[in-house]
Amino acid sequence: MIIGAITGIKEMKSKLNITNLLNELGVLLGLISMGVLFSIFSKHFFTVNNLLTIALQTSIIAILAMGVTYVIITSGIDLSVGSILAVSGVVTGKALLAGLPIWLSILLGIGMGGLCGLINGVIISNFKIAPFIVTLGMMSIARGAANVITGAMPVSGLPQQFAFVGGGRIGIVPVPVIIMFTLAAILGYVLKRTSFGRYIYCLGSNEEAALLSGVNVKKTKIGVYVISGLMAGLAGVIMTSRLVSAQSAAGLGYELDAIAAAIIGGCSPLGGAGKIRETIIGAFIIGTMRNGLNLLSINAFWQQIAIGAIIIIAVYIDTVRRRKES
Amino acid sequence: MKELLRMEGIEKSFPGVKALSNVNIDVRAGELHALLGENGAGKSTLMKVLAGVYKKDNGKIYIKGEEIEDLNTELSQKLGISIIYQEFNLFPDLSVAENIFIRREPKNSVLNFVIDDRKLNKQTEEILSKLHLNIKPKTLVKNLSVAEQQMVEIAKALSMNAEILVMDEPTAALTESEIVELFKVIKELKQKGVGIIYISHRLEELEEIADRVTILRDGKYIKTVNYKDTTVDQIITAMVGRDLEDKFPPYEVKNINKSKILLNVKKLTAKNKLNIEDFKLYKGEILGIYGLVGAGRTEFAKVLFGKDKCDDFEVYIQGERAEIKSPIDAINYGLGYLTEDRKKDGLALNLSVEYNINLPSLDKIATNGIIDRQKAKMSAEKYIDALKIKTPGMFQLAKNLSGGNQQKIIIAKWLMKNSKIIIFDEPTRGIDVGAKYEVYELMIALAKKGVGVIMISSELPEIIGISDRVVIMREGRFTGELEREELKEKSILSYAIK
Numbered sequence: 001m002i003i004g005a006i007t008g009i010k011e012m013k014s015k016l017n018i019t020n021l022l023n024e025l026g027v028l029l030g031l032i033s034m035g036v037l038f039s040i041f042s043k044h045f046f047t048v049n050n051l052l053t054i055a056l057q058t059s060i061i062a063i064l065a066m067g068v069t070y071v072i073i074t075s076g077i078d079l080s081v082g083s084i085l086a087v088s089g090v091v092t093g094k095a096l097l098a099g100l101p102i103w104l105s106i107l108l109g110i111g112m113g114g115l116c117g118l119i120n121g122v123i124i125s126n127f128k129i130a131p132f133i134v135t136l137g138m139m140s141i142a143r144g145a146a147n148v149i150t151g152a153m154p155v156s157g158l159p160q161q162f163a164f165v166g167g168g169r170i171g172i173v174p175v176p177v178i179i180m181f182t183l184a185a186i187l188g189y190v191l192k193r194t195s196f197g198r199y200i201y202c203l204g205s206n207e208e209a210a211l212l213s214g215v216n217v218k219k220t221k222i223g224v225y226v227i228s229g230l231m232a233g234l235a236g237v238i239m240t241s242r243l244v245s246a247q248s249a250a251g252l253g254y255e256l257d258a259i260a261a262a263i264i265g266g267c268s269p270l271g272g273a274g275k276i277r278e279t280i281i282g283a284f285i286i287g288t289m290r291n292g293l294n295l296l297s298i299n300a301f302w303q304q305i306a307i308g309a310i311i312i313i314a315v316y317i318d319t320v321r322r323r324k325e326s
Numbered sequence: 327m328k329e330l331l332r333m334e335g336i337e338k339s340f341p342g343v344k345a346l347s348n349v350n351i352d353v354r355a356g357e358l359h360a361l362l363g364e365n366g367a368g369k370s371t372l373m374k375v376l377a378g379v380y381k382k383d384n385g386k387i388y389i390k391g392e393e394i395e396d397l398n399t400e401l402s403q404k405l406g407i408s409i410i411y412q413e414f415n416l417f418p419d420l421s422v423a424e425n426i427f428i429r430r431e432p433k434n435s436v437l438n439f440v441i442d443d444r445k446l447n448k449q450t451e452e453i454l455s456k457l458h459l460n461i462k463p464k465t466l467v468k469n470l471s472v473a474e475q476q477m478v479e480i481a482k483a484l485s486m487n488a489e490i491l492v493m494d495e496p497t498a499a500l501t502e503s504e505i506v507e508l509f510k511v512i513k514e515l516k517q518k519g520v521g522i523i524y525i526s527h528r529l530e531e532l533e534e535i536a537d538r539v540t541i542l543r544d545g546k547y548i549k550t551v552n553y554k555d556t557t558v559d560q561i562i563t564a565m566v567g568r569d570l571e572d573k574f575p576p577y578e579v580k581n582i583n584k585s586k587i588l589l590n591v592k593k594l595t596a597k598n599k600l601n602i603e604d605f606k607l608y609k610g611e612i613l614g615i616y617g618l619v620g621a622g623r624t625e626f627a628k629v630l631f632g633k634d635k636c637d638d639f640e641v642y643i644q645g646e647r648a649e650i651k652s653p654i655d656a657i658n659y660g661l662g663y664l665t666e667d668r669k670k671d672g673l674a675l676n677l678s679v680e681y682n683i684n685l686p687s688l689d690k691i692a693t694n695g696i697i698d699r700q701k702a703k704m705s706a707e708k709y710i711d712a713l714k715i716k717t718p719g720m721f722q723l724a725k726n727l728s729g730g731n732q733q734k735i736i737i738a739k740w741l742m743k744n745s746k747i748i749i750f751d752e753p754t755r756g757i758d759v760g761a762k763y764e765v766y767e768l769m770i771a772l773a774k775k776g777v778g779v780i781m782i783s784s785e786l787p788e789i790i791g792i793s794d795r796v797v798i799m800r801e802g803r804f805t806g807e808l809e810r811e812e813l814k815e816k817s818i819l820s821y822a823i824k
């Protein structure tokens with residue numbers, strides 16, 4: 001009987017490992033098969049240049065999506081990242097025009113993002129208003145602020161050295177791609193290996209239990225919205241640098257791409273689940289599809305439809321998987 | 327009198343628990359049949375079988391003499407069975423009339439998908455006046471008092487031509503005068519020939535309305551008697567009498583040093599809900615808090631633990647005045663809390679055993695916020711071994727473990743945190759007998775190490791089985807205190823029931 005039990009457990013383990021592996025690979029498999037398909041249909045797809053282009057095009061959405069991932073794991077949502085991107089970019093642009101040093105202007109832009117996130121977090125955790133509502137409000141406020149600051153006119157004439165952040169390369173790799181992967185490493189580590197990261201998961205899995213286990217729920221919630229804001233701020237700086245111009249209309253609708261990337265990557269809107277690595281893959285799925293469909297000269301409107309369909313399919317797969325687990 | 331309902335030899339099991347075995351009850355037209363038993367005796371389960379919510383495993387149900395094989399909720403309603411649960415099934419934002427006729431609204435004679443509001447309100451008025459109720463059909467339910475809402479439930483049942491009416495603790499939330507009104511309605515219903523099954527903990531109120539009494543205990547049928555042929559004492563004895571052997575670890579007499587007060591609640595009040603004075607917990611004792619559902623035990627625990635707000639809070643922990651404003655404060659003062667509903671607020675079910683065990687103690691295994699994975703694994707392993715938590719591994723998700731093992735994860739949390747006072751709220755609810763025994767052993771071992779254990783429980787046997795001292799709560803205050811030697815089920819119940 002004991003032997004039976006042991007083999008039973010072993011079988012369970014190996015079975016678990018296979019399903020785990022499939023689960024882990026799930027999103028990546030999607031990305032790879034998409035890549036294979038595009039390679040078959042277009043000879044321009046699988047080239048170093050094009051892959052770097054995809055990475056560059058994906059980097060801004062990926063950076064936003066990482067912050068959003070933190071938020072979604074706590075079972076929150078952040079609709080304001082696209083607008084925060086704009087206001088942060090505008091702040092950086094204006095600071096540069098005012099003659100402030102580049103590093104300070106960048107910090108001001110990122111700080112602006114952090115401030116917006118802080119406001120989101122404080123309102124959500126102190127006044128107990130649903131994150132959907134608060135960040136919807138911030139979406140409008142931040143966009144409005146960007147318009148007020150610029151009068152809806154582009155801020156151009158930025159110093160040439162500043163263009164390095166968004167447009168430069170180290171070796172052949174674009175700087176935003178390097179920033180994206182560095183941040184992914186850091187944010188992934190924080191989520192997995194720190195107390196703060198664990199609190200985020202516990203909070204999302206069961207807020208009541210987290211509270212009764214002594215987790216500082218307020219602080220943790222504020223923390224994730226600040227991080228989301230900081231990421232959006234940084235994305236705004238990169239975007240401004242790439243265009244060498246700050247625009248109050250920048251990043252319009254990007255919050256949806258960012259949320260889509262996180263969801264496709266396996267973040268559960270119910271909270272408690274999600275990984276930075278997979279969010280990055282989710283962002284790449286969106287980026288790759290845009291690029292591939294462009295190469296195949298399929299117009300942008302169809303791309304919208306395809307992305308919408310993928311979101312629903314991804315969430316459906318996730319739901320089925322969860323149902324099987326329980 | 328005509329027999330309306332007969333349930334014979336009803337059996338029902340849930341995984342790991344036999345909820346009903348061989349239970350009988352019958353109801354005649356125009357009688358009030360009281361269904362009595364402690365919490366967990368099987369009353370609600372039996373009524374859910376009658377409602378068609380649960381399927382019986384075995385037994386027979388006859389309604390008006392006809393055997394009904396497959397009872398479901400729809401059929402049950404069609405056959406004239408109506409159940410008024412403690413938690414009402416009303417829509418607060420709809421009107422009284424809309425609630426009473428939900429899904430059966432009278433329709434316009436021409437456009438048969440349009441609700442005829444005039445007819446709806448008129449029919450409602452008729453029903454309400456039959457019950458002599460002064461409620462307007464158009465009033466929104468959320469604007470009614472609890473008693474009025476209950477009347478709406480009764481009116482709804484009558485509108486469906488209910489012949490068998492089940493009332494689960496109908497007086498629990500009513501004031502004295504509202505109860506008088508309710509009893510008037512009940513008497514009228516009896517005269518109309520409705521058969522009523524009446525579940526209540528307030529034995530004294532049966533005097534006025536009960537015809538017969540059926541008593542359940544531990545899911546078993548004990549007896550059915552005419553109310554006038556029995557006494558409250560006999561009823562209580564039938565409700566509790568049982569042998570406790572083997573269910574609990576043998577009791578060891580302890581010398582509790584009453585100068586070592588761990589917790590001293592001088593005054594703790596919360597508006598209308600709690601009024602507690604002079605509550606003491608000594609080092610190394612297991613203190614049972616008994617009370618019926620709604621007596622305020624969990625509310626007390628949650629206020630003490632900083633989860634819920636209160637008005638007065640004068641609490642001393644190990645002689646020191648404690649300011650507890652959040653669970654974080656409580657935990658820092660050495661408190662630990664096993665909640666009543668581990669799935670709702672005890673565990674992060676989608677996370678691993680290791681995550682859950684270490685959650686309150688991350689400061690012990692992390693430096694500068696970065697977790698030492700080796701330490702995390704070691705501590706999880708230590709408690710999985712010590713508490714014999716049955717799991718394929720520490721990375722298994724908490725939701726995949728059995729109830730008893732989930733409970734042990736939560737105990738492990740507070741052991742790891744080194745809590746000095748641990749509140750166990752219904753620690754053995756929904757776990758099997760073997761696991762219960764292990765949980766008792768753990769509590770006893772904790773007390774031996776000097777931890778102050780507070781056990782909130784609705785199960786008298788476990789209160790008597792392992793407590794060193796028992797306090798009884800009713801309506802938000804402590805109504806009695808008994809030392810180990812004085813513990814008798816009857817005396818405890820008499821403090822809890824009035």
